[in-house]
Amino acid sequence: MALQLPDGFRWPSGFLWGAATAAAQIEGAAHEDGKTDSIWDAFARVPGAVAGGDTPEVAIDHYHRMPEDLALLTELGLDAYRFSVSWSRVRPDDAAPNPAGLDFYSRMVDELLARGVRPFLTLYHWDLPQAVEERGGWTLRETAERFAEYAMLVHDRLGDRVEDWTTLNEPFCSTYIAYAGGEHAPGRTEPAAALAALHHQLLGHGLATRALREAGAARIGISLNLTNAVPADPDDPADLDAARRIDALWNRGFLEPVLRGAYPEDFLADVRGLGLEEVLHEGDLATIAAPIDFLGVNHYHDDQVSGRPLPAGTPASRRPTDRPGRSPFVGSEHVTFPPRDLPRTAMDWEVHPEGLKHLLTRLTGDYPELPPMYITENGSAYLDEPDEHGVVHDAERIAYLERHLEAVAGALADGADVRGYFAWTLLDNFEWAWGYAERFGLVRVDPETLERTVKDSGRHFAAIAAAARL
Numbered sequence: 001m002a003l004q005l006p007d008g009f010r011w012p013s014g015f016l017w018g019a020a021t022a023a024a025q026i027e028g029a030a031h032e033d034g035k036t037d038s039i040w041d042a043f044a045r046v047p048g049a050v051a052g053g054d055t056p057e058v059a060i061d062h063y064h065r066m067p068e069d070l071a072l073l074t075e076l077g078l079d080a081y082r083f084s085v086s087w088s089r090v091r092p093d094d095a096a097p098n099p100a101g102l103d104f105y106s107r108m109v110d111e112l113l114a115r116g117v118r119p120f121l122t123l124y125h126w127d128l129p130q131a132v133e134e135r136g137g138w139t140l141r142e143t144a145e146r147f148a149e150y151a152m153l154v155h156d157r158l159g160d161r162v163e164d165w166t167t168l169n170e171p172f173c174s175t176y177i178a179y180a181g182g183e184h185a186p187g188r189t190e191p192a193a194a195l196a197a198l199h200h201q202l203l204g205h206g207l208a209t210r211a212l213r214e215a216g217a218a219r220i221g222i223s224l225n226l227t228n229a230v231p232a233d234p235d236d237p238a239d240l241d242a243a244r245r246i247d248a249l250w251n252r253g254f255l256e257p258v259l260r261g262a263y264p265e266d267f268l269a270d271v272r273g274l275g276l277e278e279v280l281h282e283g284d285l286a287t288i289a290a291p292i293d294f295l296g297v298n299h300y301h302d303d304q305v306s307g308r309p310l311p312a313g314t315p316a317s318r319r320p321t322d323r324p325g326r327s328p329f330v331g332s333e334h335v336t337f338p339p340r341d342l343p344r345t346a347m348d349w350e351v352h353p354e355g356l357k358h359l360l361t362r363l364t365g366d367y368p369e370l371p372p373m374y375i376t377e378n379g380s381a382y383l384d385e386p387d388e389h390g391v392v393h394d395a396e397r398i399a400y401l402e403r404h405l406e407a408v409a410g411a412l413a414d415g416a417d418v419r420g421y422f423a424w425t426l427l428d429n430f431e432w433a434w435g436y437a438e439r440f441g442l443v444r445v446d447p448e449t450l451e452r453t454v455k456d457s458g459r460h461f462a463a464i465a466a467a468a469r470l
């Protein structure tokens with residue numbers, strides 16, 4: 001089935017079709033050529049932390065198969081590739097630079113450019129050096145400065161060839177879920193630590209943005225995972241307040257410091273007394289608001305929220321963020337997430353493509369200062385298996401992709417400035433706390449042999465991109 005696009009719609013010229021990955025999810029070689037533990041290596045060794053006891057030690061062995069994997073981008077005819085650099089590979093323990101690690105990314109960038117694929121580099125996709133965590137991790141102000149130094153180390157080596165730089169990926173996850181919810185590395189469950197991590201990651205973003213700008217980086221951005229917090233009953237004040245709180249904590253609490261240099265007033269009130277005041281220094285917000293050139297939007301699903309307990313009999317959710325007793329929702333731990341009657345992916349995430357259009361339109365309307373946007377992640381996990389010929393007919397992933405691309409087109413037609421779409425993800429990989437059980441790839445990776453096979457969705461995405469360029 002073809003995309004249903006608005007009447008007369010054309011994808012803007014230069015719209016980028018890409019795929020995204022992250023270092024810890026694909027590289028493996030976790031202790032090779034000088035690399036030392038990241039917090040994900042250490043966290044995965046904690047019994048029960050990752051489903052099935054899986055670890056990123058080997059992941060999908062991308063470190064040794066990088067040229068072969070990048071050839072897939074050419075096979076799919078993609079314009080751009082979003083990848084992340086592992087801090088502990090290029091600066092193990094955040095100590096001396098590691099030439100072998102820097103060489104790996106340098107070869108990768110050369111390989112991409114030789115293929116005519118534009119590199120989009122993410123500096124932090126959740127894999128802090130474990131040695132930094134042992135000193136206090138993101139709860140320390142100093143870590144923001146260390147991050148900016150690491151950013152410059154990477155820029156010194158790759159800045160002659162990489163033009164698109166992203167500081168942080170989804171700081172919501174690497175602060176609240178990591179330091180308060182306990183589901184992501186480093187697995188802490190301390191609300192004050194999460195707020196300190198929030199402020200220091202944003203400060204690190206600002207410091208790195210400034211330093212990269214001075215060093216001549218062409219374009220700098222940040223990728224935020226944004227949601228639509230939908231009140232379960234739009235006439236119930238408790239649900240409306242819950243929706244406001246989640247919107248503040250999850251969306252505006254990142255957008256407004258970065259775009260406007262201020263935390264939202266209601267968010268500050270919701271978390272008052274929990275420690276943010278102590279770490280916020282004069283001048284920090286001006287640093288955090290260093291101008292950016294693009295906003296990366298990651299979106300998978302909306303969230304229906306309520307201020308009331310879940311009705312008896314609500315099926316237990318698989319979502320880590322819903323586990324009893326451990327909440328990433330600092331200051332709003334009472335908020336609940338009643339499921340809506342919508343189809344769900346294998347992650348138990350609802351499928352509601354209109355949400356993506358709504359989000360992009362809302363960002364455009366609410367933030368006149370918004371820079372151009374890229375969808376830096378969107379995709380779906382399904383438990384697809386190959387048929388007897390080794391072919392994966394992942395019709396559900398194709399449908400998810402098509403409906404979400406229609407949503408992007410709808411937002412473009414309504415005036416949103418979206419410059420590209422990166423599918424999550426190129427290859428099946430280590431899906432954090434879910435281990436290898438959850439698979440989002442356009443390309444299948446055989447769990448035993450690690451052999452790569454393009455899925456039907458990969459071919460379909462390639463065809464959509466090719467048609468869009470005509």
Ligand code: FCB
Nearest residue numbers: 022169170424431432440
């Ligand atoms: C996002 C992460 C990405 C991947 C997808 C499914 O939150 O940025 O690494 O795990 O979810």
